[in-house]
Amino acid sequence: MTTIATKSMATHAKERRTRFDSKALLALPGLLFMTVAFAVPVILLIIESFAGPQGPTLDGYRKVLADNYYVGIIWNSIKLALITTIATLLIGYPAAFALARARGVLQVVLFALIFLPLTVSIIVKTFGISIMMGRGGIINWLLINLGFIERPMRLVFTEFNLYFGMINVFLPFMILPLYSSMRMLDTRLADAAASLGAGPLYAFTRVTLPLTMPGVIAGVSLVFSITVASYVTPSLLIGDRFMTMSQVMAKAYLNIRDFQLGASMAVVMLVIASIIVVAASYLARAPKEGR
């Protein structure tokens, strides 16, 4: 019995492996495109980051990783990405849950509210936020009329303005993967947990959260890797007061023409984003392997 089972399983696995090979061909066009559009430029970038006037050098990295000015900028980018990721996760998780449970007209309305902003250009959105945050803008008007402040306060080009805008722009990117993992969640699992005496908090931490973890991990790696590299939104919302890695790179390439500085910064950013994505994917996979 056991031998038969093992044998048939082995044959099955073999069949699956051969079948998988032919299906892997379907990834070929995408693979080719990514090789040309992503791998080749990245390799060139890495080469450039080491290229000095007299052969290979670590000068670029020495500058980026030892100079307090640049370290501060790297930290700015990481802080910006972390705060945006955590805030969008905290706001996006319940929103995604509501979206997944909503039915009919309510679902359409919620969908529109969350995803319509995606169709609006980031530039339009960030300018809109600047208008709202201006001295004559609605936020100052509200604060004055509610009696919190006497004279309009400066909001434009502050960190508050920056985070407000970042969360606004990147929230849909968090909600989307969360939503799809919640859609697949069987609502009766929560009922089953309750019928077994689990209170709402226990049921959430032991059932809902672990089962939606793939969505959390996908959302976190997506939002972190795009916010750590974000350029347009921070430039428009806070400008030079809060330099990010992307702004340094842009300046290095476009203004001061220090290509090695730009390339080194780019590689550092790539490494940070890769660490987050790889760590997240590992976390996503680990519980399944444990079983």
Next chain:
Amino acid sequence: MKSGPGRAEPADTQSKAERHLEVAGVTKRFGSTVVLQDLSIAVGSSEFVSLLGPSGCGKTTLLRLIAGLLVPELGTISVGGRDLTRVAAHRRNIGVVFQNYALFPHLTVAENVAFGLKAQRVAKPEIEQRVREALALVRMESFGDRSVLALSGGQQQRIAVARAIVVKPSLLLLDEPFSALDRKLRETMQIELRHLLRELGITSIFVTHDQDEALVMSDRIAVMNEGRIEHLASPSEVYSRPRTLYVMEFVGQSTRIAGRVAASDRGTIAVDTPYGQISAAGSFAPNTNVVVGVRPEAILSGENADAGFNTIRAKLFDVVYFGPKTNLLFEAKAPADHLLMEIARLPQALTAGRDVALRWRIEDTMVFPAP
């Protein structure tokens, strides 16, 4: 517990043990749709009661109300004398076996069974012991470390039952637990579950749309229709003395003939039908439109002068062979009529097109007001 012919005894004459679960005057609406209308049912301790009805009759809603997953607009639900109407589901100690089992896919078999005990903060050594015992009860001891995703349908069902009973619920609710199983396995599991629940003495409410399942498993059956209980009685009572035409049609097969009362005398009536006059026990006034019903296995073929029998004539038009039984269908003279008899073996003389005399005992004749 057994109620009189066709009548359930009023709840207040039952003793306390016989009212372990008491649902009183419950009304539930979804929007403007009334799903349950002033529904009451009392279930005795250790009793197994089925809620039987077609989809949309409100049986699953009633189950969810009892479980605390829904709250009624009106009425009360109590278990063991404690009013649970407004108590949250997780504080009710009512076990549920869900239709597709709702096992936690990220947990092993043993972790699934232990879930309720952990949630209720039972001590660890006790959890291990009780999980082992529960798995032994459903004969799944060696599966503790498996993923629930690797189990067959029957095994998943056993784990769902083990998970629900390990917390010692005061009441067990089962929502169509066999619907995902194939026929052969379903029959085995029905008997197995019935034995297990009887052994443990757990009061159980079982939702099904499958009449055979309800007949096999239950101490009593509540036949539901459009948010009401039409008949609550033992399986044999529901089958042989259905209280309404709906119950007769829903539970088992039946021969149904529409007619008009010709004469009524001291509890006996004579009904004129296109197939001949039929006598039955009943107290309908003359000229009332009625439907006469007979269970197909109560019908015999061939003339007999015996006064205790009704005899009609009908033309055989189809013979349906089922193996252990054969169904004979006869030509109906009115569209709502249905003439069916069931025999063990088909006599050679009976072929389609033949005019056949059908007879059955007068006491097997059921009469209902025409719809």
